[in-house]
Amino acid sequence: MKALLGKKLRSVTPKKLTKFRDSRNWEYIKDAESEENRRARGKKVTRYFIDSHTNDDTIVAFAHAGIIQQIICAILESPRLWGLSARNTALYEFSINVEEWDSQTRNY
Known part of the structure; x- marks a missing residue:
C-alpha cells in the first residue's frame, strides 16, 4: 500500500500535495x-x-x-x-x- 500511495503522490503537483497534506482530502490524489x-x-x-x-x-x-x-x-x-x-x-x-x-x- 505504501508503495502504491508513493507512486500516486509522486504524480501530484506540489501545490495539490500541500493541499492534501493540510486537508487530508483524497480528491487531490488522482484515482483515489x-x-x-x-x-x-x-x-x-x-x-x-x-x-x-x-x-x-x-x-x-x-x-x-x-x-x-x-x-x-x-x-x-x-x-x-x-x-x-x-x-x-x-x-x-x-x-x-x-x-x-x-x-x-x-x-x-
Missing part, C-alpha cells in the same frame, strides 16, 4: 477512492458486522484508520466533519447491541 465510496464501504462493513453476528459474538477486524473513521461515521450516522488520528497497531473496541440495532431505521 472518493469520499462517497469510502463512506459506502464503511456502511457496508458496519452492516455486515451487525447483520452477520449476535451479541454473543466477538469480532476481530483489522483495518486502516481511513476505514475505521468511516465505520465510526456509519455507527454514529455522522457526516465526516471530524478527524481521527490513528497510529499503526491502534486498538479500538466497540460494543453494539445488535438486537437493539434496527437496520431498517438506519440511514443505509
